[in-house]
Amino acid sequence: MLLQQVINAISLGGIYALLALGLAIVFSITGLINFAHGELMTLSGYALLAALMMGMPLLPAAVTAVAAGALAAVAMERVAFRPMRGASVTSLLLTSFAVSNLLKVVFQNAISARGKPIAMPDWMAGVVPIGSFTIGVGPLMSIAVSALALLGLELFLRRTVMGAAMRAAAQDFNTLRLVGISANRVIAVAFLLSGVLAGIASLLWIAQRASVDPMMGFVPVLKAFIATVIGGLGSLSGAVAGGMLLGVMEVALQALLPPSLAPYRDALVLSGIIVVLLVRPNGLIPAVDTARS
Amino acid sequence: MLLSHPTIGRLVLSAAVTCGLAVPSYAEDILIGVATAQTGGLAPYDQPSLAGFRMAIDELNAKGGLGGKYTAKLAIKDTRTDTAATITAVQELVDAGASIILTPCDADATIAAGQITVAKRIPTLTFCGTAPVLATAVGDNLFGTYPGDNLQATVIADHAYAKGFRKAYLLVSPDSSYTAQLPEYFAEVFKKKGGTILGTGSFTMGQPDFSAIVTAIKALPEQPDLIMTAAYEPDFPAFIQQLRAAGVTTTVYGADAIGTGTVQGLGKLVDGTVYSAAGYPTPGGALEAFNKRFETTTGHAAESAYEANGYEIGLILDAAVKAAGSTDPVKLRDAIAGLDKLPIVTGTITYAGTNGMPVRAVSLIEYKDGKPVFIATQTPAAADVPAPAH
Numbered sequence: 001m002l003l004q005q006v007i008n009a010i011s012l013g014g015i016y017a018l019l020a021l022g023l024a025i026v027f028s029i030t031g032l033i034n035f036a037h038g039e040l041m042t043l044s045g046y047a048l049l050a051a052l053m054m055g056m057p058l059l060p061a062a063v064t065a066v067a068a069g070a071l072a073a074v075a076m077e078r079v080a081f082r083p084m085r086g087a088s089v090t091s092l093l094l095t096s097f098a099v100s101n102l103l104k105v106v107f108q109n110a111i112s113a114r115g116k117p118i119a120m121p122d123w124m125a126g127v128v129p130i131g132s133f134t135i136g137v138g139p140l141m142s143i144a145v146s147a148l149a150l151l152g153l154e155l156f157l158r159r160t161v162m163g164a165a166m167r168a169a170a171q172d173f174n175t176l177r178l179v180g181i182s183a184n185r186v187i188a189v190a191f192l193l194s195g196v197l198a199g200i201a202s203l204l205w206i207a208q209r210a211s212v213d214p215m216m217g218f219v220p221v222l223k224a225f226i227a228t229v230i231g232g233l234g235s236l237s238g239a240v241a242g243g244m245l246l247g248v249m250e251v252a253l254q255a256l257l258p259p260s261l262a263p264y265r266d267a268l269v270l271s272g273i274i275v276v277l278l279v280r281p282n283g284l285i286p287a288v289d290t291a292r293s
Numbered sequence: 294m295l296l297s298h299p300t301i302g303r304l305v306l307s308a309a310v311t312c313g314l315a316v317p318s319y320a321e322d323i324l325i326g327v328a329t330a331q332t333g334g335l336a337p338y339d340q341p342s343l344a345g346f347r348m349a350i351d352e353l354n355a356k357g358g359l360g361g362k363y364t365a366k367l368a369i370k371d372t373r374t375d376t377a378a379t380i381t382a383v384q385e386l387v388d389a390g391a392s393i394i395l396t397p398c399d400a401d402a403t404i405a406a407g408q409i410t411v412a413k414r415i416p417t418l419t420f421c422g423t424a425p426v427l428a429t430a431v432g433d434n435l436f437g438t439y440p441g442d443n444l445q446a447t448v449i450a451d452h453a454y455a456k457g458f459r460k461a462y463l464l465v466s467p468d469s470s471y472t473a474q475l476p477e478y479f480a481e482v483f484k485k486k487g488g489t490i491l492g493t494g495s496f497t498m499g500q501p502d503f504s505a506i507v508t509a510i511k512a513l514p515e516q517p518d519l520i521m522t523a524a525y526e527p528d529f530p531a532f533i534q535q536l537r538a539a540g541v542t543t544t545v546y547g548a549d550a551i552g553t554g555t556v557q558g559l560g561k562l563v564d565g566t567v568y569s570a571a572g573y574p575t576p577g578g579a580l581e582a583f584n585k586r587f588e589t590t591t592g593h594a595a596e597s598a599y600e601a602n603g604y605e606i607g608l609i610l611d612a613a614v615k616a617a618g619s620t621d622p623v624k625l626r627d628a629i630a631g632l633d634k635l636p637i638v639t640g641t642i643t644y645a646g647t648n649g650m651p652v653r654a655v656s657l658i659e660y661k662d663g664k665p666v667f668i669a670t671q672t673p674a675a676a677d678v679p680a681p682a683h
Contacts, residue, residue: 001508001511001512004504004508004511005504005505005508008502008504008505008508011504012501012502012504015501104332105332108332108336109332113331113332113336113337113340114336114337114340114526114553114554114555114596115337115526115527115530115555116555116558117530117554117555117556117557117558117559117560119558119559119560119561119562120534122561124538126538126540127538127539127540134539134540136504136535136538136539136540137538138534138535138538139504139538205501207534208501208502208503208531208534208535209501209527209530209531209534210530210531210533210534210559210562211526211527211530211531211555211558211559213526213527213555215333215334215527216527218499219499219500219501220501223501247502250502250505251502251504251505254502254505254506255505255508255509259492259493259494259495262494262495263467263495265495265497266497
């Protein structure tokens with residue numbers, strides 16, 4: 001049972017880490033907390049649904065969904081956030097809320113207020129026996145996909161020119177522009193990456209909940225925000241650490257609390273976060289430039 | 294999309310009310326304030342209810358209005374599944390002179406709305422809120438329309454016990470009275486019959502991850518015969534997906550909120566899941582005939598029993614106006630409270646002698662091969678139904 005709960009915790013933490021990274025990448029460069037990140041997930045979910053309904057096999061449908069999330073993120077930047085470039089953090093935040101609410105209403109009225117079921121293939125509901133334990137294929141796949149996505153992002157940031165430019169942008173955007181890197185491109189790529197991460201997280205999220213609905217993005221973006229704050233706003237490794245910690249705390253409390261205390265789980269998790277922030281006010285792994293947060 | 298004339302009319306009407314202008318109420322009109330969640334988490338329930346209600350009002354108006362006399366005017370406001378927005382909307386509708394208020398499919402929003410309507414004792418009906426404490430929580434102007442939680446739970450527990458299930462596990466959420474209380478009512482009836490409850494798991498509504506609960510169920514020293522929950526979307530699909538993914542094949546029972554296209558669409562995952570509803574469209578039955586008429590009128594198929602329930606609210610109001618012979622809210626309230634065995638689509642409905650939650654039949658339905666299969670329609674003996682919990 002302990003082993004199973006550990007796998008549960010890593011699996012959930014991995015999804016939170018992907019979500020938090022999506023927020024952190026955009027924040028580290030533009031100072032924007034994109035609360036419409038959740039709607040990118042919803043959009044990817046609907047793209048997955050549409051692709052499956054058109055008869056696509058699961059894998060191409062999943063690629064379509066991630067691509068839809070990425071394109072939508074770039075479009076969102078171009079339409080909503082580029083005109084707001086240089087605006088105050090508050091204006092950006094409010095813009096992201098506006099985009100988020102607008103998309104939710106569009107999904108509700110153009111698609112359906114009701115959730116749409118997405119049937120997962122049978123093999124995903126299978127179990128792998130390990131000794132006397134059985135571990136679900138779903139959580140294992142979720143861990144594998146999260147790990148691959150994190151590794152892929154790390155390689156991109158470390159090994160490519162654009163990756164280096166993005167890391168530089170997170171530290172000092174103005175200097176980066178002085179050396180001739182296009183701001184529009186760096187920011188567009190940041191949104192593209194956040195869209196890809198939202199798309200992947202959306203697939204894992206849907207694999208767990210078997211349906212997609214217009215409000216789907218609200219909880220994940222909230223969790224991602226909490227994770228980025230614990231990890232240190234604007235710090236990418238912090239976002240991963242924060243996501244993992246949040247996942248572990250949630251699963252541990254769900255597993256350990258007696259039924260009479262179970263309703264206080266979220267309150268306890270948030271109290272734990274306050275404690276973390278009291279000890280480390282800038283988060284677990286603070287960003288290099290903490291002035292923004 | 295081009296807006297049709299009725300749509301523009303509705304928009305103008307709601308815009309007029311939003312701007313705080315009273316909708317002119319002529320002598321032979323009755324203003325019905327509809328403050329329900331057409332967007333947000335309750336929209337899957339409030340949208341079909343409103344569609345059914347509108348159909349009833351259109352038909353009744355074509356026949357001369359409510360009670361054959363008063364043309365019904367609807368002032369419709371979207372509460373966005375937000376309690377504060379519900380309160381604002383209801384206040385504006387009351388100020389505009391509404392004789393009747395309709396509220397969302399949720400006890401909490403309805404109770405909040407009731408705080409405003411109770412002073413003038415304006416009859417306040419919830420679309421499909423099922424908490425049996427509505428009237429006792431606020432005042433006698435509040436009415437449920439759908440079978441109450443305790444009534445549904447009794448029928449479900451009777452069925453589970455009759456099927457030979459003796460050990461149950463409860464999955465509850467303290468976040469709403471529906472998800473918290475309905476499984477408890479079930480437990481009360483189930484234990485009285487001789488069943489045992491092996492344990493209770495608690496979740497937060499909207500929680501993505503049920504793996505820890507699933508692991509706890511797997512680790513129970515004794516495996517339950519069934520899991521009873523009142524979770525609905527998106528929690529119910531998430532729970533059952535993760536339960537099955539972990540290799541647990543225990544039957545899961547739910548209540549009326551899982552009688553939706555989304556849950557049906559889960560296919561194999563919900564095979565054997567039993568749930569309750571206000572009715573089932575048996576071939577040749579009145580509900581099937583209603584659903585066909587609904588599809589012809591609105592252009593889309595009824596997805597649940599909520600459309601019929603919304604339509605039935607129109608019939609209840611028509612009967613009440615006829616009995617009261619007036620649009621005075623207090624007289625209307627008394628008329629609703631006195632309705633006895635009023636014929637509606639799914640059978641009859643009685644308010645006389647109740648505390649605002651109607652007596653009506655409950656249907657049991659089972660998902661088999663991705664399709665809802667009718668089991669039975671029952672009206673439990675009053676003595677078997679647990680008293681409303683406070």
